[in-house]
Amino acid sequence: MIDVDEVLAALAEPTRRRLLDALGLRGPQTATTLAAGEPVTRQAVVKHLAVLERAGLVTARRAGREVLFAVRPEPLEAAARWMTDRAAAWDARLATIKKIAEE
Amino acid sequence: MIDVDEVLAALAEPTRRRLLDALGLRGPQTATTLAAGEPVTRQAVVKHLAVLERAGLVTARRAGREVLFAVRPEPLEAAARWMTDRAAAWDARLATIKKIAEE
DNA sequence: ACGGCATGCAACTCTGGGGTTGCAGGTTAG
DNA sequence: CTAACCTGCAACCCCAGAGTTGCATGCCGT
Numbered sequence: 210m211i212d213v214d215e216v217l218a219a220l221a222e223p224t225r226r227r228l229l230d231a232l233g234l235r236g237p238q239t240a241t242t243l244a245a246g247e248p249v250t251r252q253a254v255v256k257h258l259a260v261l262e263r264a265g266l267v268t269a270r271r272a273g274r275e276v277l278f279a280v281r282p283e284p285l286e287a288a289a290r291w292m293t294d295r296a297a298a299w300d301a302r303l304a305t306i307k308k309i310a311e312e
Numbered sequence: 313m314i315d316v317d318e319v320l321a322a323l324a325e326p327t328r329r330r331l332l333d334a335l336g337l338r339g340p341q342t343a344t345t346l347a348a349g350e351p352v353t354r355q356a357v358v359k360h361l362a363v364l365e366r367a368g369l370v371t372a373r374r375a376g377r378e379v380l381f382a383v384r385p386e387p388l389e390a391a392a393r394w395m396t397d398r399a400a401a402w403d404a405r406l407a408t409i410k411k412i413a414e415e
Numbered sequence: 416a417c418g419g420c421a422t423g424c425a426a427c428t429c430t431g432g433g434g435t436t437g438c439a440g441g442t443t444a445g
Numbered sequence: 446c447t448a449a450c451c452t453g454c455a456a457c458c459c460c461a462g463a464g465t466t467g468c469a470t471g472c473c474g475t
Contacts, residue, residue: 214326217320217323217324218324220320220324221320221321221323221324223317229398230398233398233401233402233405234405236405236409237409279406280402280405280406282398282399282400282402282403282406283399285395285396285398285399285402286395286396286399288395289392289393289395289396289399290392292388292389292391292392292395293388293389293392295332295333295336295385295388296385296386296388296389296392297385298336299336299383299385299388300385302336302337302339303382303383303385306339306340
């Protein structure tokens with residue numbers, strides 16, 4: 210369901226991370242509002258939000274003439290699990306190698 | 313110490329993730345060996361390894377005429393913590409907003 | 416000593432994606 | 446009704462970075 214590849218690609222961008230922080234800190238906002246706090250155009254923000262939405266990190270909700278974006282924590286948690294799983298696997302592997310080397 | 317920005321940027325690349333998987337699965341290997349299992353040149357692999365090393369995800373160890381690369385789990389764990397922290401903060405924020413809306 | 420293999424360095428190509436501008440389409444407030 | 450405001454679409458610029466080729470350097474085994 211959650212595509213870790215897309216989540217990681219989305220998080221690789223500093224501007225996108227700042228947008229997520231802004232949404233997480235000050236609650237749901239529109240692209241225009243977000244753009245006011247960023248050094249880029251509204252259009253650039255819109256594109257970033259599209260990437261974030263594709264990764265499942267934000268959801269868009271229409272309210273009249275404006276579109277509110279809100280964060281969604283699940284993909285972050287999934288990506289974090291993906292990482293800890295790999296880290297654990299590596300640790301196990303390294304331990305095995307060390308053990309073999311000691312014999 | 314560990315720069316989450318660089319870790320995320322490093323993990324955003326599919327080839328780099330595959331290289332990490334190869335190293336985590338089959339243990340320390342040289343750039344040449346790794347390149348044999350990838351659809352790209354050895355030079356490309358070398359560049360990727362440089363990025364991974366800068367992020368702290370791998371370490372290089374010289375052994376005679378070859379250079380062995382090995383994974384290092386710590387940066388992954390740090391990045392995972394970074395994510396879960398943010399996810400938790402968002403959850404708290406969302407709960408607060410929901411509570412306010414209900415009153 | 417030398418042939419073979421692995422690394423190291425440099426210059427070059429080219430595509431993806433971040434950013435911009437300009438304008439058209441809706442919606443709301445007054 | 447209309448002016449103001451926000452969103453949506455399209456075309457365009459630009460550069461970082463992924464990838465390549467070619468060659469020089471360095472280490473090993475025999």
